[in-house]
Amino acid sequence: MTDVLSCTRxxxxxxxxxxxxxxxxxxxPVPATDATATTEVAAAxxxxxxxxxxxxxxxxxxxxxxxxxxxVTALETPDDPLEQAEAYLAxxxxxxxxxxxxxxxxxxxxxxxxxxxxxxxxxxxxxxxWWAGWAFDAGVTVSWAADSNAGAGRSAWAPHAGTFxxxxxxxxxxxxxxxxxxxxxxxxxxxxxxxxxEAPEPDSRARVxxxxxxxxxxxxxxxxxxxxxxxxxxxxxxxGSNIRKLSVAVVPExxxxxxxxxxxxxxAYRYGDAVYRAIVHGQNPQFVVGKAPWSWARIVMIVVxxxxxxxxxxxxxxxAS
Amino acid sequence: xxxxxxxxxxxxxxxxxxRCDGCGAQIHVAVGLRTAKCPxxxxxxxxxxxxxxxxxxxxxxxxxxxxxxRALEQARAWIRRPLFAxxxxxxxxxxxxxxxxxxxxxxxAVANADYDAQIGENYTVVETYTTTDSKGNxxxxxxxxxxxxxxxxxxxxAAYVDDIVVTxxxxxxxxxxxxxxxxxxxxxxxxxxTAISGWIAEDPSLxxxxxxxxxxxxxxxxxxxxxxxxxxxxxxxALEYRWKTQHEDLELIMxxxxxxxxxxxxxxxxxxLVVNGQTGLVGGRAPLSWIKVGVSIALALAAIIAxxxxxGSK
Numbered sequence: 045m046t047d048v049l050s051c052t053r054x055x056x057x058x059x060x061x062x063x064x065x066x067x068x069x070x071x072x073p074v075p076a077t078d079a080t081a082t083t084e085v086a087a088a089x090x091x092x093x094x095x096x097x098x099x100x101x102x103x104x105x106x107x108x109x110x111x112x113x114x115x116v117t118a119l120e121t122p123d124d125p126l127e128q129a130e131a132y133l134a135x136x137x138x139x140x141x142x143x144x145x146x147x148x149x150x151x152x153x154x155x156x157x158x159x160x161x162x163x164x165x166x167x168x169x170x171x172x173x174w175w176a177g178w179a180f181d182a183g184v185t186v187s188w189a190a191d192s193n194a195g196a197g198r199s200a201w202a203p204h205a206g207t208f209x210x211x212x213x214x215x216x217x218x219x220x221x222x223x224x225x226x227x228x229x230x231x232x233x234x235x236x237x238x239x240x241x242e243a244p245e246p247d248s249r250a251r252v253x254x255x256x257x258x259x260x261x262x263x264x265x266x267x268x269x270x271x272x273x274x275x276x277x278x279x280x281x282x283x284g285s286n287i288r289k290l291s292v293a294v295v296p297e298x299x300x301x302x303x304x305x306x307x308x309x310x311x312a313y314r315y316g317d318a319v320y321r322a323i324v325h326g327q328n329p330q331f332v333v334g335k336a337p338w339s340w341a342r343i344v345m346i347v348v349x350x351x352x353x354x355x356x357x358x359x360x361x362x363x364a365s
Numbered sequence: 366x367x368x369x370x371x372x373x374x375x376x377x378x379x380x381x382x383x384r385c386d387g388c389g390a391q392i393h394v395a396v397g398l399r400t401a402k403c404p405x406x407x408x409x410x411x412x413x414x415x416x417x418x419x420x421x422x423x424x425x426x427x428x429x430x431x432x433x434x435r436a437l438e439q440a441r442a443w444i445r446r447p448l449f450a451x452x453x454x455x456x457x458x459x460x461x462x463x464x465x466x467x468x469x470x471x472x473x474a475v476a477n478a479d480y481d482a483q484i485g486e487n488y489t490v491v492e493t494y495t496t497t498d499s500k501g502n503x504x505x506x507x508x509x510x511x512x513x514x515x516x517x518x519x520x521x522x523a524a525y526v527d528d529i530v531v532t533x534x535x536x537x538x539x540x541x542x543x544x545x546x547x548x549x550x551x552x553x554x555x556x557x558x559t560a561i562s563g564w565i566a567e568d569p570s571l572x573x574x575x576x577x578x579x580x581x582x583x584x585x586x587x588x589x590x591x592x593x594x595x596x597x598x599x600x601x602x603a604l605e606y607r608w609k610t611q612h613e614d615l616e617l618i619m620x621x622x623x624x625x626x627x628x629x630x631x632x633x634x635x636x637x638l639v640v641n642g643q644t645g646l647v648g649g650r651a652p653l654s655w656i657k658v659g660v661s662i663a664l665a666l667a668a669i670i671a672x673x674x675x676x677g678s679k
Contacts, residue, residue, distance in 0.1 A: 053475070053612040054525075063425065063553055069473045069527035071424060071616050074555070087383035087392050087401060087410035090562040098387060098408045100563025103429040103464075103642075108559040119428065120555040187522040191486065191597040198514050199486035203597045205520030260551060289597040293524040295475060 049073070056182075056299040059259070061123025066263045067299050093117070127219065127255035127262050131240040132174055132305040135248065136327040142309040143167055145329035146322055150336060156346075158339045161315060168319060169312040172250035172326065174305030175220040177228065178266055179237055182299035184210045186274045188292045194284030201288065210277055217269040219255050219262065222310070227323050227333050234328035235306060244305065252305060262303075270296055386410060399466075399566040411558035411566075420568065421617050423556040425471065427548055429564075429621040429642040433462055436623035436640040439647050443638065444627060447651035449658055454651060457629040459638060466566040466619040468533040469542065470573070471550070472580035474610040476526045476588050481605050484598035485513040513600065522592060526610070529587065531579040533569035533617065537624075537639065539579050544648025545641040548620055552643065561619060569617065577615060584610060 049058045049072070051065040064071050090099045092110035099117055102109035108117040137145070151162040158164070186208055191201040214237050218228035244252055255262070275292045282290065307326025312319055315337050322334025381394045383401075387408035394401040399412045414420070431439075440459045447455070489509050498504050528550050532542045554560060569576075588608050596604065621642025626635040629652070638649035 053614075063555060068475070068525045068612075070612070070614055074424070083415055085381065085383065085415070086413045087386060087394060088413045088558065089386040089403075089408045089410050090559045098562075099559060100409045101428065101560055103432050106428050106430055108562060117559055119426075119557060119560050122553065185523055187520070187524070187595075189518070189520060189595050189597045191484075196486075197516070198512075199488040201486045201598070203484035203486070203516050203518040205518055205597075207521050207523070291595045291597065293522050293591070293595060295523045295525060 054295075054297045054299070056297065059123075061125075063122045067296050090117075124258045124260050127176075127257055127259060127303050129174070129176060129252070129255070129305040130303050131242055132244050132252075133235055133237065133307050133327060134239050134241060135172065135245065135250065135307040136239070137307075137309070137325065137329050139170055139172070139309070141329050142170060142172075142311065142324040145324045145332055146311055146313065146334075148329075149322065149324075149332035149334075153336050156339055156342055157336055158315070161336065165313045165315045167311055167313045169310075171310045172248070172307070173222065173310060174244060174250055174252050174307055174326075175218070175223050175228065176253045176255045177219050177304055177306050178217045178262065178301050179214050179304055180212065180217065180266055180270070180299060180301040181214065182212045182270060182296045184212060184270065184274055184297070185295040186210050186278055186292055187294075188275075188278035188281065188290065190278075190282045190290040191288045192282050192284030193286040194282075196284075200286075202284075204282055204284075206281055208278075208281055210274060212270070212273060215269065215273055216306075217266055219257060219265070220253060221256065222253055223308070223323060228306075230333040231306070231308060231323065231325050231331050234325045234331035236327055237302075237304070239327065240304070250307065255303065266301060270294065270299075381412075383410075383412075397568050397570055399568055400561055400564060402563075409563035411562055413558065421573075423468070423619045424616040425553045426466065426556045426560045426619040427550075427552055427621055427643055428554060428560060429464060430552075431621075431623065431640065431642050431645045433464065433623070435645060436464075436625070436642070437462060439640055439645045440623075440625050440627075440638050443647040443649065444651075449653050449661070450651040451629065451654040451657075454627065454629040454636070454654075457627050459625040459627050461626040461635075463624050464564055464642060465622060465624060466561045466564055467537055467542070467622050468567050468569040469618050469620050470531050470533050470576040470580060471616045471618045472529040472531065472577075472584070472613070473525070473527045474584065474613040476524055476584065476608060476610050478522045478588055478592060478606045478608040479519070480522060480592055480607075481517065481519045481603075482596055482601050483515045483603045484518045484596060485515055485600035485602065487511050487513050487599040515602070516598075518596070518598075522595060522606075524591065526584050526587060529580050529583050530618070530620070531576050531583060533571050533576050534567050535570040536567070537622075539583075541637075541639055541648055542620075545622065545639050545644075545646045548641065548643055553618075556619065566619060573615060577613070580615065581610070584608075 051058055051070055053070040054068040056067040058072050062072050092099050092115050094115040095113040097110050097112035099108045099110050105116050147162050150165055189205040191203055195202040216232040218225055220228055271294055274294050278292050279287055309324040311322045320335045325331035383392050385392050385403040387403055388406040390403055390405040392401050392403050394412055401410050445455050489511050491507050492510055493507050495503055495505050532539045592606055623640040623642055625638045628635040640647050
């Protein structure tokens with residue numbers, strides 16, 4: 045087991061190949077080299093490792109290049125690999141349970157949906173998949189400033205400011221291209237992040253969604269998510285019922301991120317001639333999100349009844365007066 | 366590798382005399398530079414020295430991306446731009462193009478500030494006023510007016526400050542470096558002598574303490590800018606802040622810049638232009654043509670006087 049180095053400024057774990065801490069930009073310790081330290085002043089000619097000729101930095105190849113044999117010497121740059129899932133949450137819902145969860149969800153959508161939706165919906169396709177996402181933990185110092193109606197004078201707004209410490213644990217950030225952000229947010233609370241394995245279950249037919257982003261882009265996405273979470277939490281600290289112009293500054297510390305595959309079922313179901321999509325959680329069948337048809341007959345009926353009721357009330361008032 | 370160094374003074378400034386690693390001839394490395402070229406075998410050499418805390422080795426380097434041809438192109442376009450520059454300057458051809466690695470410090474810290482400000486919250490009032498209509502009658506009318514209510518706000522603010530870059534060279538002042546910033550720090554490379562081989566590379570000529578002072582000055586301005594963006598309300602005024610930094614870090618970095626000289630008149634010193642070797646951004650101070658400035662002011666005054674006379678004649 046290798047020791048995980050932490051940043052000495054913000055205590056966030058450092059990743060191999062980083063030159064600077066991804067959270068606070070403090071340079072990482074320089075790895076020790078085998079080269080013996082120079083003991084005297086010398087004019088050293090940089091040599092090509094292939095032919096031994098002198099090497100100079102060539103702007104056209106943006107690297108040191110040997111003028112004799114053309115060999116290019118690579119310089120040490122920070123690693124920026126494509127993100128890869130490091131663990132997969134286990135499927136705890138089987139396909140039949142997923143179908144049952146869909147029917148249960150369809151029957152609970154309310155009176156404005158077709159009355160036969162649960163029985164008439166036909167599942168066309170059910171695809172299990174691990175969608176890609178990150179889960180992060182961090183301690184954050186949040187400074188906020190905002191306008192609210194609390195303490196307002198002649199204007200409807202008064203300024204407020206404050207700071208607070210926020211502990212974030214297992215905040216999920218979607219990297220999925222198949223699922224929308226709203227779908228991932230709806231599913232997120234149902235995941236048990238302790239129920240993981242390092243590789244997908246071998247007998248699983250589930251598709252594994254790839255991250256398709258590099259580490260640097262991933263960090264930018266996660267940093268934005270952290271600021272958004274902090275802003276949402278800061279809104280709770282602003283006094284009053286109306287808020288505007290909320291601004292936050294964050295100082296994250298101890299930020300650790302895991303790259304995970306989250307289990308879910310993507311279902312396509314048919315009702316009448318139309319096809320709708322729904323996502324069923326892969327661990328907790330109570331979490332279902334998707335689209336469903338409306339019963340326009342019922343909606344029209346309610347509108348007509350409302351108009352009739354208003355007309356009736358108006359007639360009674362007119363008659364009484 | 367090389368033989369021990371001997372400091373000599375050739376009459377054109379002190380230099381170190383070192384044995385060329387390639388052909389054994391003597392190379393004179395000017396004091397303050399990290400690189401040299403052997404005059405006999407043209408081998409590019411990089412100075413290697415024992416570790417010395419007063420003269421730290423660079424931590425990072427940003428490689429050149431902009432070629433000499435593109436730097437010249439960018440400089441030529443820049444020279445043609447200033448309208449009030451002498452015609453000879455705008456027609457001049459930049460010369461003496463040198464690509465050099467400029468020593469600079471990269472500063473990061475945690476910044477904390479306590480601030481006080483007046484926040485402007487707008488509201489509208491309907492006011493009544495009297496005026497004269499087109500028929501000459503005095504009439505009373507109403508209009509909606511936006512009024513600002515000023516409210517005090519005090520608070521604390523904390524954030525990471527990163528990518529503050531300040532010069533470590535007495536030859537290129539920080540104001541000139543700021544003109545060609547920013548540099549893209551995502552392209553940082555770990556410093557290696559190979560990265561600067563074949564190019565002019567300076568040693569820091571400002572002390573770390575001097576650079577820290579420069580960095581803190583830039584940090585104060587950066588905090589002020591970020592605090593201004595942090596303020597709520599429709600507007601703000603009288604923003605004052607007391608700030609401090611913690612966990613400061615300064616790292617020596619080599620920045621790629623092209624330096625050009627523009628000679629446009631025999632009796633004037635050449636104008637120095639700096640081109641960012643990573644982005645191609647050009648910085649410099651174009652000379653003013655006082656004739657052009659004087660003629661422009663005279664024309665503007667004439668236009669104003671004509672407008673006033675025209676208005677008075679109606």
